[in-house]
Ligand SMILES: Cc1cc2nc3c(=O)[nH]c(=O)nc-3n(C[C@H](O)[C@H](O)[C@H](O)COP(=O)(O)OP(=O)(O)OC[C@H]3O[C@@H](n4cnc5c(N)ncnc54)[C@H](O)[C@@H]3O)c2cc1C
């Protein structure tokens with residue numbers, strides 16, 4: 001059962017973070033018989049701790065350590081201290097995620113070849129292809145129980161979906177359905193079926209939605225090869241004179257520091273903390289931070305082109321009933337530059353409860369324009385727009401020059417400027433989203449600005465050549481053989497799909513590679 | 524479709540004394556530290572701020588987020604916490620009192636009386652609009668986002684049902700009961 005490894009045991013693999021990337025990698029390594037310690041900054045909150053309470057759960061498990069923002073993105077104005085919505089708890093953001101699980105398309109792995117040179121964008125092709133990813137996508141879909149794969153039925157459509165579907169049909173969109181969701185439509189893998197509770201973003205009370213917290217980690221722990229140490233925030237990765245990493249320093253719940261030794265280290269703290277940790281681990285041998293010979297650590301920060309459209313109708317919808325992300329239109333997820341931008345976007349239903357709607361419908365808004373919309377809350381339908389954004393070198397995570405966190409380390413600043421391609425795509429998506437609702441008689445539509453980033457990507461990107469990125473096609477850093485990156489910060493480009501299926505598929509693939517390299521004593 | 528009964532139910536909650544459901548109306552300061560809604564619909568005791576300041580803050584709250592189906596007591600509930608906070612935090616207290624003074628002074632200059640005496644909402648809103656970038660206004664507005672909309676008592680009035688897991692989710696309670704879309 002659950003193990004406990006010695007701090008001086010230098011034969012273990014240390015994984016930093018227990019979310020989609022880290023929780024999957026750690027579990028898979030344990031299933032392969034590799035002794036693994038996952039260090040997780042947050043606490044362990046099991047399903048019993050989940051509450052159907054938006055602000056309550058937000059306060060309980062979000063990453064609220066100080067961060068700053070800069071750049072021209074609207075989030076910097078609306079939520080200057082909260083650039084991203086990320087979970088700090090065992091399970092990471094898979095506790096709060098909605099469950100949309102889509103494969104990338106072939107051309108999205110070849111962004112530079114497909115889109116050509118886009119001014120101001122730091123585009124690159126992935127060093128892997130869809131073909132190479134296919135078996136791992138299949139494995140990930142099976143593991144996560146993704147609907148519409150492996151013979152699993154789609155979820156039933158809720159009211160919010162039915163409005164979207166009716167509009168999509170009227171508009172002539174061809175591909176609108178209840179999505180490929182890592183949510184059980186029937187009992188599977190020891191977890192029950194979705195009860196349409198409607199608080200997917202607050203942690204799924206039935207466990208129908210896949211999360212590393214209860215769908216992966218316990219399986220790893222059962223092998224006796226995995227220890228998950230909560231309240232263990234890694235502050236620094238250490239290395240020896242040969243440049244190999246040797247372990248990490250972490251702070252426990254009381255702020256007391258410990259050293260955990262390691263044979264290899266995998267960083268999976270999500271795309272703000274992962275580069276921050278590499279930068280904060282600078283040493284005399286690596287003065288610019290670990291694995292940063294390319295200077296790309298922290299750069300090319302992507303957050304997807306996002307926005308939402310809400311619409312009010314003369315009759316009730318009650319969109320909050322049932323799955324939060326209850327359906328999708330994929331017709332716009334193509335590369336058709338005649339629309340005025342490269343890359344594509346998805347349209348996915350989304351609902352927020354009244355408390356979150358007040359905060360996010362039009363941040364800063366007040367007066368009757370705002371309240372008359374809120375008055376129609378139960379007559380509202382909504383969708384989220386998510387598309388490929390352009391990687392830009394200057395969009396980056398840096399260490400703040402003066403502000404320090406509770407452990408005395410520089411906090412991260414998240415700088416983001418919208419690329420003209422992002423803006424053109426957002427405007428198109430707003431227009432199409434409104435058209436879907438207008439087609440079924442919307443009274444008013446609302447182009448809602450981006451929320452704090454839930455898809456954080458690209459800050460330790462994968463590249464064929466060491467000079468272009470931080471990690472190779474296995475997520476192994478170009479500079480240090482026994483140091484890996486295992487989360488969405490590996491993404492070379494963002495594609496138009498929600499990222500988690502790809503993060504999980506990459507983690508499963510990386511586990512095979514780490515096992516092989518350890519078997520050959522290469523690391 | 525299953526819809527919600529949005530009528531007001533009389534409840535008592537915490538510090539705020541409610542004598543009835545009440546309707547939007549004049550907010551007044553009665554003797555000592557008591558601020559009272561129209562017809563005695565609700566009352567609260569103010570200890571640290573000037574009672575008149577609290578009455579103005581409650582009116583401001585309604586003018587910022589006006590919902591005609593919400594009685595003043597919900598706005599009072601959203602603002603009451605500032606009294607205790609002002610007791611603990613002298614800077615906050617100074618900011619709130621100065622903010623109210625500014626609002627009143629602007630109202631006097633434009634209409635010849637304090638903010639509470641300005642009868643039309645649009646005139647009061649124009650005063651608020653002129654100061655919407657001030658830290659005082661932003662503090663009050665920002666606080667209301669949770670102070671007003673995160674009160675479980677108001678949710679049903681917007682047709683929001685709150686927690687659902689305890690009731691088995693919506694699988695048998697109308698998650699797909701929309702009945703007005705054309706096929
Ligand atoms: C509300 C919401 C809805 C979403 N919906 C979807 C969706 O429908 N589909 C989809 O594909 N994606 C969705 N996402 C995004 C998805 O959750 C993330 O892409 C995914 O979880 C990222 O995986 P990760 O491993 O990179 O990081 P995370 O899952 O965020 O895990 C990172 C973990 O590392 C820990 N950590 C960080 N730094 C340290 C440190 N120094 N030491 C120790 N631990 C550390 C954190 O506490 C955290 O637990 C959603 C996200 C949110 C917030």
Ligand code: SF4
Pocket residue numbers: 183193194195196197198199200201203204205206207208209322323324692
């Ligand atoms: S709607 Fe389904 S997936 Fe979402 S929280 Fe409820 S049971 Fe879980």
